[in-house]
Amino acid sequence: MRPVSKTSLSRRSLLRAVGGTAALGGLAGCGVPAAYVKPGDRAAVDHSADEKRLDWANWPLYIDTDDDDPNARPTLEEFEKRTGISVDYVEEINDNDEFFGKVSPALMNHQPTGHDLIVISDWMCARFVRLGWVQEMDRARQPNVAEHLDPLLREPAFDPGRRFTVPWQSGITGIAYDRRKLGREIRQVSDLWASDLKGRVTLLSGLDEAFALLMQGNGVDITRWTADDFHRVCDQVAAQVRRGQIRRFTGNDYTKDLVSGDVLACQAYSGDVIQLQADNPDIQFVVPEEGAELWSDSLMVPDLARHKANAERLIDYYYEPEVAAELATWVNYVCPVPAAREVLAASDEEETAALADNPLIFPDATMRQRLAIARDITGAERVGFAKRWNTIVGL
Known part of the structure; x- marks a missing residue:
């Protein structure tokens, strides 16, 4: 494990508040009835048991890689080895509005996006949740999330109890x-x-x-x-x-x-x-x-995902403190799993152990008192x- 290279300075998107997707953004924000999907229409037949795979869309440079092979993703490969589930991991999200414009035609027309898991910023997650474009997760399949999710992140205004979203990084x-x-x-x-x-x-x-x-x-x-x-x-x-x-x-x-x-x-x-x-x-x-x-980029399972249970299993895997710790050493954002701090502190590598005391990865008590999740713009x-x-x- 090692800290992420400086190339990840480009990972946060340059947001364009009103651009080519302005019309779609307005539609999502206003909750046009034709675009809203009722709870009973959000799920497809889950093929997780007979199709050991899932499709995951994430931002560039937002997962651990290998020193010798930048195309290798150690934590993801360990999940595949442990579960037998093959993950098609695609770094295709470069901007929240751009990605919204890409998937919204399918979602508003009650069609699958081709993704079982996506990661977008919470202010955009709020649009998806309001429109009914994502599925409620089965927390019975996610004991690590239930136990280890940071209390500061559990109750955003747009998703009380985090029923539809789980923070990837904050x-x-x-x-x-x-x-x-x-x-x-x-x-x-x-x-x-x-x-x-x-x-x-x-x-x-x-x-x-x-x-x-x-x-x-x-x-x-x-x-x-x-x-x-x-x-x-x-x-x-x-x-x-x-x-x-x-x-x-x-x-x-x-x-x-x-x-x-x-x-x-x-x-x-x-x-x-x-x-x-x-x-x-x-x-x-x-x-x-x-x-x-305090903000998050969060994991969501979009409507009609074909492998929902597999996606929920992967989310829970990343909430194991040991896995969360390995990821934290690469992305250097606020870790949503406070228990990962003890894992890093016990490392024999001085540089890795020092991350446990970095308040920008694991905010201390004083800093935590001054952090808040903003109500999103309706x-x-x-x-x-x-x-x-x-x-x-x-x-």
Whole structure:
């Protein structure tokens, strides 16, 4: 096992809030009756017993590989060996909206997608759950999930009890900054608006990626934010744009600006900063005193999946602490299995054991108190909110 290489900096997608899939996105968000699938129409005949296989769509660079063979995936191969289930693993998800546009025609027409398992971000999972496009999982087949899923992740507003989704990996949206170049600490969201940072701050361009942390800076409980909270943030960001405080709005390319020194502080993902710190320990990641957003990319079984039981079995396998620990050493995001920490701490490899004490992989008690999962943007809210945000961002 070893930490993931820096190539995974590209794993988080550059979201395009209103683009080629805008019409489909609006349809999903609004829950058009023709697109909704009733619970009784979601399941197909399960061929798991007689077809020992499953099809899994995931993001690029989001699973462990082998040092000598980048096409080998040790944990996945161990699952296949242990169960006899062959997994067709495809790295075809590069953007939440893009993938939605790809599979939505089948799902809204009550047709199979060809996938038994998919991984998308929770804000997009919320659309699938509302539309009835994913199946409720059988937790009797998933004792490891029931026992080891982090309590912080068990009750998102869009899926109470995680009946339809299981986190694959999680992360924190907070603030990254170069402590040496800035010459001081950043502790609060409001610190981004300090005069010595004028023109050297970036915010994330994606609406779903950016809004929660900014609301937390205003003391908002993001599990139950309101439209007034959203518009207050928009007013604040628009004012900072006018005064030249914000250099630009970014996708994943904020890392380039931070490394080059063009930017001294920015909204950032915890997993990216772990990787940047390998080359520059002066780059710090902050969970602000007001709090930060905890998010997940989650596993789901889409409607009419042909091998649902096999998919549920694979999900439960990745919630074994030993397997979760091996995966955590590669992806470097927040591990959804806290028990994996003890596995890593017991490693004979110093570098691996050190990951157990990294709060960006296993948040400590103090940090956990400041993390929250944001209420997602509903379909009724999305069109108007996206229009306002995109006008400010310049999309």
